[in-house]
Amino acid sequence: MPLGSGILKGFATVFKVGARKPATVMYPENVRDIAYRFRGQVGMRRDEVANGLTCVGCGLCETACPNDVIRVDTSEGEDGTRVVDRYLFDVGRCVFCYFCIEACPVDALQRTHDFHLVTEDRRGLVIDGFKMIDIYEHDLENRSLEDQNIGPGTRPRLWFGDD
Amino acid sequence: MSVETGTASMFGDVEQVSENQMVLNMGPQHPSTHGVMRLLIEVDGETVTKCTPDVGFLHRGVEKLIETHDYRGGITLTDRMDYTAGPSNNMGYLMAIEKLMGMEDEIPLRAKLIRTAVAELSRLASHHIWIGTHALDIGAMSAFLWSLREREKILYLFEQACGARLTTSFMRVGGTGPHDVPESWVENVDAFLDSYTLDELNSLLTGNEIFQSRTRGVGVIPAEQALSYGLTGPSLRGSGVDWDLRKARPYAAYDMIDFEIPVFPEGDVYARYLVRLNEMYQATRIVRQCMEHLRDLPADAPSNADRPDLVPPDVGRVPFDMEAMINHFKLVMHGVQPPQGEAYFGIEGPKGELGYYFVSDGSGMPYRCHVRSPSFVNLGIMEDAAVGGLIADTVALIGSIDIVLGEVDR
Numbered sequence A: 001m002p003l004g005s006g007i008l009k010g011f012a013t014v015f016k017v018g019a020r021k022p023a024t025v026m027y028p029e030n031v032r033d034i035a036y037r038f039r040g041q042v043g044m045r046r047d048e049v050a051n052g053l054t055c056v057g058c059g060l061c062e063t064a065c066p067n068d069v070i071r072v073d074t075s076e077g078e079d080g081t082r083v084v085d086r087y088l089f090d091v092g093r094c095v096f097c098y099f100c101i102e103a104c105p106v107d108a109l110q111r112t113h114d115f116h117l118v119t120e121d122r123r124g125l126v127i128d129g130f131k132m133i134d135i136y137e138h139d140l141e142n143r144s145l146e147d148q149n150i151g152p153g154t155r156p157r158l159w160f161g162d163d
Numbered sequence B: 001m002s003v004e005t006g007t008a009s010m011f012g013d014v015e016q017v018s019e020n021q022m023v024l025n026m027g028p029q030h031p032s033t034h035g036v037m038r039l040l041i042e043v044d045g046e047t048v049t050k051c052t053p054d055v056g057f058l059h060r061g062v063e064k065l066i067e068t069h070d071y072r073g074g075i076t077l078t079d080r081m082d083y084t085a086g087p088s089n090n091m092g093y094l095m096a097i098e099k100l101m102g103m104e105d106e107i108p109l110r111a112k113l114i115r116t117a118v119a120e121l122s123r124l125a126s127h128h129i130w131i132g133t134h135a136l137d138i139g140a141m142s143a144f145l146w147s148l149r150e151r152e153k154i155l156y157l158f159e160q161a162c163g164a165r166l167t168t169s170f171m172r173v174g175g176t177g178p179h180d181v182p183e184s185w186v187e188n189v190d191a192f193l194d195s196y197t198l199d200e201l202n203s204l205l206t207g208n209e210i211f212q213s214r215t216r217g218v219g220v221i222p223a224e225q226a227l228s229y230g231l232t233g234p235s236l237r238g239s240g241v242d243w244d245l246r247k248a249r250p251y252a253a254y255d256m257i258d259f260e261i262p263v264f265p266e267g268d269v270y271a272r273y274l275v276r277l278n279e280m281y282q283a284t285r286i287v288r289q290c291m292e293h294l295r296d297l298p299a300d301a302p303s304n305a306d307r308p309d310l311v312p313p314d315v316g317r318v319p320f321d322m323e324a325m326i327n328h329f330k331l332v333m334h335g336v337q338p339p340q341g342e343a344y345f346g347i348e349g350p351k352g353e354l355g356y357y358f359v360s361d362g363s364g365m366p367y368r369c370h371v372r373s374p375s376f377v378n379l380g381i382m383e384d385a386a387v388g389g390l391i392a393d394t395v396a397l398i399g400s401i402d403i404v405l406g407e408v409d410r
């Protein structure tokens, strides 16, 4: 093989590939496809009956989380049930492993595709349960419904028969 | 008196033997060190006479952190070590725990196949990063961009399977965990393999005369030296030693898959390049076979071991079924609790033998965890292999042993 033929072969490939459409996605204008299972900011489902947090304050998500992201403060209500006083979520510590969602026994915590987590202030990273409800509902609006059921482990779990 | 830093004394007394001698600091932010590593290079003119890697800039104490988490929480830490091949790290970690619990035989075939396929896909992704950055160090820009383009497709497959591209935290002790791969995943992987080609990179680099003159005969590591330094993975096979854990001690589903181990005897940078390039071809073969086997499995094949004490019940049942609820709470609160003992398990990661060593005291957290990270062990060869070469050859050599600083420093 004459010297330089390897380089010329490379050049030929470069011209061939250069003629193709670029694979780049111009981000702020266009967003690449996001798979259904994408793990974004953890959201929370609204309790339809009480119009509040679905969370029952069991504390499993607190235990399951490897990074102490979640803090659930509970107290005893008038009828002896457990009442969630405050649900805090520190986005700055979260690694989006979704162990909390796996742990939640009542499906209060939900997957969202929200990855716009920027705040101007560090304190803005700590959000509460109601903000998580907003995030979840906003995310649901912007998501088509049919891709919600594409395999085991990702079906929407609804309990107390509210479907 | 001048301030003496700790690392300066690593060099001992630098004796002035010629006028051209000087000490060169490469890094910690040098682009070709692939992260934050510092190389103290003693040069005589252009020739390297001594080379000392200085590591630890990225130390996060992952091993210690794993000891402060339960076994499940440690999964999230493992994919932050070798972030170019997260699923491989998850897999090694979990298989070591499974060995500690003596349940290797209980892993169902479906989980094994998925693990194998995902590990090979991560090998592809990791080698893409390597081929791109290595070529970039040597001066080829296109290879880098094309590599990342292909890698993006692989990462998208990870995202479809588990939800994250890099920090996958995929799979759990006993199988795939609550998230089996989606039904469409097998077709997506097949479609990816159909559209995937390495020939572009191959034609760009393999025959290229400039690339060859930068890599042939450079950074030669003889086989005995490679063995005595404990090199593993492609860096060892590039020195002509046929050792691969996938063949030597088959784990997961590798014993039912037909593939070859590329070995090249020259021991130079080019040989290691060829090993990795051929490994990428083999990886696509392995993934394709895994997909065929997966398709042959019955639709209801289990993907988790039949161990209620390890694998959470079906999440849909939890609110309605008292036993499931109790089991679920027990598992989340206490997690996996291996019996007292110790276990080491190594898998063939993209960079070499990736081993995890655990000592368990019977509680839910490991008493001791140690990671045998291939990048760290392989980096030791720099001291010998760089000597006698030029400074530019050192750059090619670092690229060819394929280190990831997240794994070196842990």
Ligand code: SF4
Binding pocket: A042, A064, A065, A066, A067, A068, A069, A070, A093, A094, A095, A096, A097, A098, A099, A100, A101
């Ligand atoms: S996603 Fe992981 S890190 Fe984030 S809150 Fe849930 S368990 Fe914690």
Ligand code: SF4
Binding pocket: A054, A055, A056, A057, A058, A059, A060, A061, A062, A072, A103, A104, A105, A106, A107, A108, A109
């Ligand atoms: S696991 Fe679910 S129900 Fe329990 S405290 Fe967390 S969010 Fe609330």
